[in-house]
Amino acid sequence: MSRGFPLLILLFPLFFFANNKVEPTYDIIRENYQDLLKNNERALPYVKLYIKKAKKEKDFEHLTQGYRDAVFFSKNEYTKLSYSDSMIYAALKSRDNDLISLAYLGKGIIYYFNFKKFEPALDEYIKAYEYSKNTKDDYLKYKVIYHMAVVKSYLGYYTEASIQFNQCMTFFESQTKKNLHYNEIFNNYRGYFNALHQLIVCERNLKNYAIADSLLDVGLMKIAGKDEFILEKSYFLKCKGISEYNHQNYKEAIKTLNYSLPEILKAKDFSWSSVIYTYLGKCYYQTDKDKSLAYFLKVDSIFNRHQFILPETRNNYELIIKYYREKKDRDNELKYTKRLLTVDSLLGKDFTFLSSKIHREYDTNSLLEKKKELEKDNCRTWLLALFFISLSAVFIVLYIFKYKKNKDIMIQYAALQKKLESRQQSKAVNPMLNNDDEKQSILSQEVTDDLMQKLQAFEERKDFTQQGLTLSQLASEFNTNTTYLSLLINAQKGVSFKNYLNGLRIDYITDLLHTDKKTLSLTMEALAEKCGIATRQNFSDLFFEFNGIRPKDFINKKKEEQKNIS
Known part of the structure; x- marks a missing residue:
């Protein structure tokens, strides 16, 4: 069968509508594209017909829906942003606070997910929250709270964000037990899994590792067998891989992180894919530094393409610099030293709350001084001395380790x-x-x-x-x-x-x-x-x-x- 035949079948109703004197209803138009996947632009001819009809009838409620559909099915992020402005305009014209809230929320999601512009995303979420305060649509209210909490988490307000994620989890989980339409049940399950994933991230960043692992166990158990949530399961597997790394189970961490990666890449979620690449690089750094470099450079590639980085991946550049210093590749050491300064400048701007708390091997002043030294080529003697000192330290450590190992069994036996x-x-x-x-619990x-x-x-x-x-x-x-x-x-x-x-x-x-x-x-x-x-x-x-x-x-x-x- 010709490749054009399915497309012809899809577009045939358009010819029918064009030649039919009876104008189709909104529902009939949407039936032609509502089951298509996100970013499938084959839906756009119908969406434009939907918008045209709503404009003609000055039906701002349906016009808002039309622009929402245009945002959903457009591939290009700038086109999505343009349609989101039109969506807000139509929603404001409708004077329906729920529609206005949804419109601002939609624009905020584009800023966050497609551009990773956290500050403007939070501005839009706050507007959405203001319009949803008196809403009777609890799903909308908690969806707004969830997305506000996501941005707060990225900005470093982990404690505040974790409280909101807990609230969202409680609501979404309660809705999954009600006698609702399948689509509503699906959306509430997805809301629950996403809120749980973000809560795990917050607890990990707060260094509450036991709580994070406990919540992760719950997530993996509840999502088991639910094949329709494959992306959400991948986020849990990503967290599992990071947990394995923190427990120094590097082989298992690599396996789990690789399992999580395909669906996250498919979703074009470059923020979490960069985190996965960072931890894969850290795992390989323990056994094969040359192999680890390839993963670290993937993170750098994402940063160059999107001018975006998470504080969690900052250490990526310190390890690259260390790698090239050990290889005595001064050009690349200088290149990535400069890149780390650029990264710190960006983090200082977008992550004000976090930037002062990031543990750095190099603070800004030492990085600038190091850059000047490298550019002037004046530090060879110092580096050579440092190399011999480090080498001596390694031999001493190895000797101590060998001596200690011979006594470990006896010491541990006595202690036990x-x-x-x-x-x-x-x-x-x-x-x-x-x-x-002092032990706190949410239970009575x-x-x-x-x-x-x-x-x-x-x-x-x-x-x-x-x-x-x-x-x-x-x-x-x-x-x-x-x-x-x-x-x-x-x-x-x-x-x-x-x-x-x-x-x-x-x-x-x-x-x-x-x-x-x-x-x-x-x-x-x-x-x-x-x-x-x-x-x-x-x-x-x-x-x-x-x-x-x-x-x-x-x-x-x-x-x-x-x-x-x-």
């Missing part, structure tokens, strides 16, 4: 023994009851007490040894929801559900190894199964993570100790 003895002596104290008034005291009692019984029955136990299963057993249980565990235990469960299992098996001689003769597979961990390797890794010593080394030391006693 001491911890176990202390735990045995304090068994009379109930570790479940936590009345620390009644809900908190009820869940804490159930957790205590759960621990006493050793139910945590059940393999494959999930947050969802435990929440169901406790007659609560996953969000409440996850937040309670995080607030009371200071860890995510995953780490809470792993901690119980490792403490349980460690106590058995310490007190029960028969347990020492079990295989790694049997020990893993006994405490509810699926694989031998995962058991060994978790034992080491919690106890600082491998289970094999601990068992050997324990047997050796018992042999000496006998």
Whole structure:
């Protein structure tokens, strides 16, 4: 079939409308394009027909909708911006505050998403908020609040933004449980997932890593199986990859970040793609610096093309400068030193709140001085001396590390023994009851007490040894929801559900190894199964993570100790 045939089918109604004396209704015109994807300009002939009809009839409500459609289906960002101005004009003419709010919100979204111009975006969002104050459309109200919070987050007001994202999450999630039209349910799910993603970003930037990981677990669990939210899932995977990097699981981080990238690139979201490239570069920097450079330069390419960068990716340039300095490539070192000064100037302008808090290897004055030194070529002797000092320091560190490694097992064993003895002596104290008034929770005291009692019984029955136990299963057993249980565990235990469960299992098996001689003769597979961990390797890794010593080394030391006693 000819490639032009589908297009002919799509445009055929236009010829029909042109030759038909009966003018089509707005709904009939929109039926021809409303199912097309965003930025599909095949819709524009119909959109223009829709706009023409609304202008002729001076129907400003439908004219506003027509310009909204023109914004949605136009590819070019400047065309979108032009149509958004027309949309605002038509909305103001309609005197409908909801339409006016939507129009200002739409223009703000274009500034934010297509241009990454945060200050004008926030100006438009504030106007949208003013017009939505008295609206009865709660979805519109929280959509405005969400987009204001997104810009606040980018500008560095993470605490204020996180409060608003929490409000949006609560509203959107409540709407997904109502008997609404499919499209409304879809939009509320998307609102919930996007607000949750942005909240995770805020908590990470506030260095509340345990809370961020806990929320991420909830997001990945709730989005599982919902294929229509593939972009939103990619944002969660991006956060998962960053979390893996922060835990120094570089191989897993690279795998997860690469999974997240295609859909984000497809959406032309260059802000988050630059963050992904930065963390991929940082992962490879640990093992293959030459390979890491390619990812760092991708971030630079995005900056050159869009004159945009997030503070989170600033360190990208420090690593490029360091790379070229180590390669003694003075031209590129100078080039990217200048580029870092440009980046800092931009961040200082667009991120006033953040710029004073960014940790820099070079502050502005030292960067300027370094640039002059490089340009005058006067620092070779200093660099050479620094190189030999650094080389000497490396040899010293390697020697100390080798010496320390030989004693690590003995030190960690002794420390673990001491911890176990202390735990045995304090068994009379109930570790479940936590009345620390400083721990804050969004849950009521009644809900908190009820869940804490159930957790205590759960621990006493050793139910945590059940393999494959999930947050969802435990929440169901406790007659609560996953969000409440996850937040309670995080607030009371200071860890995510995953780490809470792993901690119980490792403490349980460690106590058995310490007190029960028969347990020492079990295989790694049997020990893993006994405490509810699926694989031998995962058991060994978790034992080491919690106890600082491998289970094999601990068992050997324990047997050796018992042999000496006998």
